[in-house]
Every structure is written in structure tokens, then in C-alpha cells.
Amino acid sequence: MLGVGAYRTRNRPALSEVLPLPIxxxxxxxxxxxxxxxxxxxxAGHPVMxxxxxxxxxxxxxxxxxxxxxxxxxxxxxxxxxxxxxxSVDPERDTPAVLADYxxxxxxxxxxxxxPADEVAKAAADFRVTYRRVDKDGGxxxxxxxxxxxxxxxxxxxxxxxxxxxxxxxxVPKIRRTLS
Amino acid sequence: xxxxxxxxxxxxxxxxxxxxxxxxxxxxTVEHAWSKATIGAGRPGVFYVEITNTGSTDDALVGIAxxxxxxxxxxxxxxxxxxxxxxxAMSIPVPASQSVxxxxxxxxxxxxxxxxxxxxxxxxxxxxxxxxxxxVTVNVDxxxxxxxxxxxxxxxx
Numbered sequence: 623m624l625g626v627g628a629y630r631t632r633n634r635p636a637l638s639e640v641l642p643l644p645i646x647x648x649x650x651x652x653x654x655x656x657x658x659x660x661x662x663x664x665x666a667g668h669p670v671m672x673x674x675x676x677x678x679x680x681x682x683x684x685x686x687x688x689x690x691x692x693x694x695x696x697x698x699x700x701x702x703x704x705x706x707x708x709x710s711v712d713p714e715r716d717t718p719a720v721l722a723d724y725x726x727x728x729x730x731x732x733x734x735x736x737x738p739a740d741e742v743a744k745a746a747a748d749f750r751v752t753y754r755r756v757d758k759d760g761g762x763x764x765x766x767x768x769x770x771x772x773x774x775x776x777x778x779x780x781x782x783x784x785x786x787x788x789x790x791x792x793x794v795p796k797i798r799r800t801l802s
Numbered sequence: 803x804x805x806x807x808x809x810x811x812x813x814x815x816x817x818x819x820x821x822x823x824x825x826x827x828x829x830x831t832v833e834h835a836w837s838k839a840t841i842g843a844g845r846p847g848v849f850y851v852e853i854t855n856t857g858s859t860d861d862a863l864v865g866i867a868x869x870x871x872x873x874x875x876x877x878x879x880x881x882x883x884x885x886x887x888x889x890x891a892m893s894i895p896v897p898a899s900q901s902v903x904x905x906x907x908x909x910x911x912x913x914x915x916x917x918x919x920x921x922x923x924x925x926x927x928x929x930x931x932x933x934x935x936x937x938v939t940v941n942v943d944x945x946x947x948x949x950x951x952x953x954x955x956x957x958x959x
Contacts, residue, residue, distance in 0.1 A: 677841065680848035680913075681879050682886045684838060685906035688948045723841045727947035752885055760873075762914065769886035786881045786907065 642749045645670055645778035650745035652709065655721035655734035660707075662748075662778075669781075669800040670705045670774040674751050676712035676765050677724045682786065683708075684727075686771065689790060691729040696794050700801055701731065703776075709745055710736040711753040711767045773800050820925050820941040821952035827938040829857025830896065832930060834954065835940040837913070839922045839947045847871065847920045849911030849928055849942060850951070854901040862933040863894040863902075868942075870926040872915030879907055888912070893933065906950065920944045 648662035673690065675683035687708065694701050708725065710716035713736045716724075721734030736742070746753055753767035769786035773796060781800045784793045824833040835851040847870070855861055866874045876891040894909050896902050904910050911928070920926075924944040931937050943952060 678845050679888075680838070680840075680846045681877070681888065681906060681910050684848075684947050685950075688906075688950055691948060720841065724947075727839070756887070764888060766885055766887040768884050769881050770884050783884075785884065786886060 640750060642772055642774075642780045644780065645774050647778075648745070648748040650737075650741050650748060652735040652737035652741055652745060653718055654707075655718050655725055655736075657718050660733075660735060665705050665774075666778065667776055668703055668705045669776050669797075670707070670772075670778075671797065671800075672707050672709060672749065672772045672774075673770075674709050674711050674746065674749070674753065674767050675769075676710050676767070677716050677720055678712060678764065682769055686769070686786070687725075687728045687732065689793070690732060690771065692790075693794050693797060694729040694731055697797060697801075701797070704731070704797070704801065706732045708732060708734050709742070709749075710734065711742065711746065711751075711765050713737060713739055713742050773797060775800050821943040821945075822954035823941065825938055825940050827932070828935040829859065830855055830861060830932060830935045830938070832938055832940050834952055835928065835942040836949070836952045837920055837926075837942050837944050838949060839944055840916060840920045841947075843916040843919045845916075847913035847916055849874070849913055850904045850906065851911075851928075851930070851940065851942075852901060852903050852905075853896050853930075855896045855898055858898050859934065860898050861896045861935055863896060863930055864892075864933050865931040866911050866928055867931070868913065868926060868928040870917055870920070870928075871913035872917070874911055874913045874928070876909070877912045878909050896932070922946045 645662050645665050652660050654660050716736045725732050725734045751768040755763050757763045771784040773781040775781050782796050821836045824831050831854045833852050838848050840847050868874050877888045878891045925941050927939050928942050929937050929939045
């Protein structure tokens with residue numbers, strides 16, 4: 623609680639550089655896997671759970687999305703108001719159609735978001751997320767990216783992060799705290 | 803062969819049983835080999851397996867090969883300062899009297915250059931090369947993209 627208070631007073635730039643912006647102060651414009659445009663203001667009044675990744679990734683991303691699907695199953699209808707989004711850090715390959723194919727394997731409440739490179743960069747900056755392209759032999763590439771799952775309260779305030787290797791038993795209570 | 807034995811033989815070759823079969827080479831046992839369905843053949847597949855070294859000599863997994871992919875490699879997912887990266891692993895240690903898992907979020911085989919998309923219910927062979935024990939081939943079950951691993955108790959093992 624102290625941390626959140628300090629970051630909201632604007633006289634602690636060090637903290638505000640690390641924590642994601644409140645959803646309402648974000649400025650990105652992306653497209654979801656159904657080709658609908660999505661802006662941060664569309665999420666007003668909803669608890670939010672966001673994860674950055676890319677569909678090329680064979681390990682971290684499907685693992686995280688499997689975990690998220692299990693958490694949503696645990697939460698049942700309580701999580702129906704929760705916005706759950708995967709934001710692609712690889713918009714070059716992740717078109718809305720590719721994301722549609724990908725998210726269809728997981729809980730139907732998970733949406734995929736992509737868009738022009740500069741809008742993805744804007745989203746990453748708003749969430750304080752790092753990503754970078756790593757070129758491989760033969761013209762292929764992969765992406766390094768922040769692997770945590772970000773949680774926000776319905777009023778848009780940042781709530782917490784579920785780390786990639788965090789004990790999964792703590793995830794559901796963390797999500798539950800954003801739902802009321 | 804009577805009908806009962808034929809049915810038993812077919813059951814053993816069914817996909818659900820393959821991930822649960824155990825293959826041994828020297829002091830090593832290899833089991834629970836599985837993969838995830840892919841979107842098309844353009845994206846890499848993944849390979850997970852469990853290796854147990856019951857001997858008193860350290861060994862190491864130094865490579866994988868499969869007809870399913872042109873460029874299979876060993877990788878490790880590393881999360882440092884919250885950022886996930888996937889460096890190439892030259893070899894994966896299999897110390898004496900220990901088990902090593904290639905599993906989601908850690909060591910894994912990355913199957914680049916898939917010859918065909920991996921579909922749930924498919925299976926394909928992967929040959930593992932160990933520094934000391936040599937080569938062994940296992941059958942790999944393709945589970946759903948959402949799967950967290952094979953359910954071997956339900957497969958009757």
C-alpha cells in the first residue's frame with residue numbers, strides 16, 4: 623500500500639518509472655483478434671489482467687496462457703468482468719487472424735491484441751514492459767520480453783504482478799483482490 | 803493372435819500410452835515425451851521429456867534429432883529481472899542419481915523448421931543423443947496447445 627501511495631504522489635519519479643501507468647492514463651490504440659479496435663478507455667470500470675508475449679514462442683507464452691486459463695476456470699463466473707489480454711510484442715508476425723487462431727486454444731475470455739509497431743511500443747512503455755528482437759541464424763528471430771502478468775483494479779490503478787515463476791497458488795487470490 | 807491380444811496391442815500403440823512409455827538406455831530412463839500442437843508449420847514446436855539417471859556416472863543430453871523438424875535445438879527459458887529469454891543450451895546435465903525435466907518454463911527442445919504442423923493426437927519420434935549413454939529414440943505425443951503434460955495415471959500406467 624505504501625508503494626502505491628508513493629507512486630501516486632508524483633514526487634517519486636523513481637517508482638513511477640517502474641510501475642505501470644493507471645489504465646486511464648495509457649494512450650495506446652490496438653486491434654483485437656476479432657479485428658475490433660481497443661483503447662484503454664474501453665476498459666474503464668473493469669478489472670484487467672494483461673500479459674505480453676508472441677505466438678512464435680513455443681514455451682513461455684503457451685505456458686502462461688495455460689496457467690491463466692486454469693486461473694479463470696478456478697474463478698468461474700466471478701472473472702467474467704475481468705478483461706484478460708495478451709498483447710503481442712511481435713506485431714510483424716502476429717496479425718489479428720494469427721492471434722484468433724492462437725487464443726482459440728485457451729479460455730474464451732482471453733483476447734489477443736496487436737497493432738502497428740509504434741502502438742505496441744506505446745503499450746509496452748505504458749505498462750513498463752521491456753521487449754527486444756533477437757535475430758537467429760537463417761533470418762529467423764525470437765523476442766525477449768517481460769514475462770509477468772499485470773493486474774489492475776476496476777478504477778484502473780495498478781494492483782500487482784504475477785511473476786512467471788511465482789507459486790501459482792498465490793495467483794488466484796491476487797486476481798480475486800482486483801475483482802471487487 | 804486372438805482378439806483380446808490384438809486389442810491390447812492396439813491400445814499400447816495409441817497416443818495416450820506413448821508419452822507414458824519408458825525407454826531405457828544404459829543407466830538412463832526416458833519417459834513422458836510430449837509436445838504441443840502448433841499453428842501451421844511456420845511456427846516452432848516444442849519438445850518436453852523426463853530423463854532419470856539411475857547410475858553413478860554423470861551424463862548429459864547433447865542433442866536431439868527428429869524427422870518432424872529440420873532444425874531441432876535444445877533451449878532453456880531463463881527469466882532474469884522479469885524478462886524471459888530463450889538461450890540455446892549446448893548440453894543439459896543429467897547428473898548421477900538425479901532426474902532432469904525438459905518441462906514448460908525451463909529446459910525444452912525447440913523444433914524449428916517443422917515439416918508439417920503438429921496436430922493434437924499426432925505422434926513423432928525424437929532421437930536423443932547423450933554424451934555417454936549414446937542415442938535413444940522415443941515416441942512423442944502431440945497434446946493440445948493448452949496441455950500442461952501427459953496424464954499418465956489415466957493412461958493406466
